[in-house]
């Protein structure tokens with residue numbers, strides 16, 4: 001049997017503006033399936049202001065920080081652990097550029113182009129590297145044991 005390609009985990013968010021629209025959410029889950037991502041874990045959350053400030057702490061002091069935290073506490077949202085080979089790059093490629101208006105010009109097939117609203121209300125998040133994926137998975141899914149999952153996966 002040929003060796004199975006190395007798989008990878010990433011953390012994806014479907015932010016509150018998208019989550020408020022069940023038709024859009026269903027379409028996004030179809031995109032996730034069509035692009036061969038395996039959903040390893042999934043939860044729906046409602047953040048307090050301090051949750052948002054903790055997750056987006058690196059942006060504290062930027063002009064959009066308060067707006068970002070207000071947006072992320074405005075309603076429920078989905079957090080997902082996605083898996084496939086090159087999941088981190090693959091998910092970021094699927095969601096597209098941070099700013100939806102630019103995505104609509106430069107990357108019209110991406111999810112932020114299709115569903116994003118504004119620079120802040122951009123509907124999606126994706127981890128940008130292996131270490132941030134590990135940290136963000138731990139933030140949203142503290143009960144998920146990545147090392148055990150990877151060990152079990154290798155043994156399958």
Ligand SMILES: Nc1ncnc2c1ncn2[C@@H]1O[C@H](COP(=O)(O)OP(=O)(O)OP(=O)(O)O)[C@@H](O)[C@H]1O
Nearest residue numbers: 059064068097098119120121122124125126127128
């Ligand atoms: N210039 C901006 N104006 C308004 N909001 C912004 C701006 N830049 C970033 N944001 C908001 O802050 C979030 C985090 O910014 P970051 O630079 O980490 O973008 P990203 O890595 O593309 O997005 P994410 O981390 O959510 O995947 C963005 O997703 C967006 O909601």
